[in-house]
Amino acid sequence: MKKILIVDDEINICTLLSRFLGKHGFKTESTMTGAGALKLLKEAPFDLVLCDYRLKDTDGSQLLNDIRTLNPQTVVIIITGYSDVRIAVDMVKNGAYDYISKPLYPDEILALVNKALESPGAAMPQPVHAAPAAPVREQDAQRLQPSGGTGTGEQYVYGESDPSRQLIRELTLVAPTDYSVIIFGETGTGKESVAHLIHDHSSRKNQPFIPIDCGALSRELAASELFGHEKGSFTGAIGTKIGAFEQAHGGTIFLDEIANLPYDVQVALLRVIQEKQIRRVGSMKEIAVDVRLIVASNENLFEAVQKGKFREDLFHRFNEFTIHIPPLRDRGDDLRSFVDAFLAQAGRELNKPEATLSEEVWECFRNYDWPGNIRELKNVIRRASLLTPAGKEISMAALPLEMKAGKMTRPITSSGIEPVPGDGADEPNFPMLDDNDLKSVALKAEYNKIINVLKEVKYNKTKAAQLLNIDRKTLYNKLRLLNINY
Incomplete structure (x- = not known):
């Protein structure tokens, strides 16, 4: 007979859960405090603990850590009365099997308890960087495969970082x-x-x-x-x-x-x-x-x-x-997956063999900050695939101007933007343009102004258009003209 410990500071919930689970073949004990729960856990092992997040003498987070220290095999399910499930996410990240929200429904509780006790290794939480079969839910990545619903029609790319x-x-x-x-x-x-x-x-x-x-x-x-x-x-x-x-x-x-x-x-x-x-x-x-x-x-x-x-x-x-959603620069381990997926997609769109990247381009990709993130990467690959003849490697010549310049700045927090060390306020390097050509000088000035305004408004195009005193459509046209992929 499986043993379940119920920890809740409301005596009615302890009583009702004890009676309900007892009728379904479980041996139960209950307590209203964290200290009482630890005392019972030290005296005898329990297969599962149903624990309220808010207790008078502690909280679910601390009690979860104490339970894992005493007996890592014990399955812990968190009960929360708060609609903000970020609490539940934190608990699950730290090793809880799952969470359940108040008001409590008997059938839901019974199904979750049975599932938790039947799942092999459910009480052996893995760190956040473990494989997708972590104990949050079974086979997270597989459950999130495209279902043929109303999505964009493109395969979602799951990273490994x-x-x-x-x-x-x-x-x-x-x-x-x-x-x-x-x-x-x-x-x-x-x-x-x-x-x-x-x-x-x-x-x-x-x-x-x-x-x-x-x-x-x-x-x-x-x-x-x-x-x-x-x-x-x-x-x-x-x-x-x-x-x-x-x-x-x-x-x-x-x-x-x-x-x-x-x-x-x-x-x-x-x-x-x-x-x-x-x-x-x-x-x-x-x-x-x-x-x-x-x-x-x-x-x-x-x-x-x-x-x-x-x-x-x-x-x-x-x-x-x-x-x-983390920026692409923080997902370096995912770069290969995204590149492969976008190269394959570009090949299908252009009806020609999938292109490959030269080592020089790969090195550029790895060192680039990708201020436009995944959208920028996708646009760069589509453009490069179009410019590269079938059967040839994508070379540096097929990359946009700002990537060759290699002097981009990037946003680093939601509260501000900081330049890459050594970049300062210098103009980006345009090696392919003539400094004596008036059109080239105007082009560089326009490019520089748009880049600086985009950085100032944290790449919000609506605000950038307002500051530049142009409409969004005009801004988008200029971004395309200047190969600025934000």
Whole structure:
């Protein structure tokens, strides 16, 4: 008979769990304190511990460490009464088998307990850098394989670095739930791909996935794009429009660059999230909507709240779970996987044999900071594959100008940007341009200005366009013209 120890500071929960599990063939004991739990664990071994995160004399984190020290074979399941599952993620990273949230449902508890006790090696937690079959969930990476849902149509590339493994573990935890998710990461790290992945592995996978670029929404049209409008509700409204929330009903809505959403639209959005109803512009009718919210930002939303740019109450509505996508420069072990995948994709697109990289190009790739992250890498490889004849290696001649210059700077934290040592404020080196040519001088000046503004706004293109006093489309055209892959 398996022995289970229940640790909770509410006597009713201890009593109910003891009776319920006892009826299903388990021998149970209970205590309301961490000290009492350690005393019982020292007296006799237990197969599993159900432990509340908040106790009067300690917390789940400390008790988990103590249990692992006393008996590493004991399976620990954390009970938390908090909707913020970051606590659960931390506990699982530190060796807990899984977590369960209050209110507690008997069938859910019984299924989880049986699964934990049946899983071989469940109580032998591995460090974060271990193989994907770590005890968080079974076979994390395999469970996150593309499911044929509403994804982008491209194979998601799973890395082998420690940050990538941690990302997979977090996605495995949150994808099956209905939690709102904030995805934070620099420009080009693949935030929309991660949002697709979450949607494709949720219960909503067969329903719509609607992405919205909040940075492209003007103050005048934002409400119409999100909530729709009725015919004649404003000048130019020549017909009824279904908004993004209605389109996403039953599925997921992905709000990219959420920090750029106009403040008054944030107020309307908060009401929709609270009431789960929308009202089209020009209409008095309330329409019920059921959507899961995933938002993304390349700037810290908490800092935006501190500066008064983003509503605090809206931030807390979104912040049920936060995922940080590491920049490519911190995922050096993944570079080979990404390059191989993008070379294969480029070969299919161009209908020619997959290209290979010369050693010189590989060395350049390894030493480059990739300020535009995965998006930049993909664009560089597509461009190089196009320029390289079939059967030839990709050489340095096929790389963009800024990579050859080798004097890029990079953002290093969410709070500031620091130059690469020795770079200073010097102009990038353009070896292929003539310094006496007026067009070349103008080109270098324009390149330099755009790069500096992008760094200043942490690579937020909407803000960069505003500072440069041009629209986003013009900025994108200049980025393409100058081969700036951000």
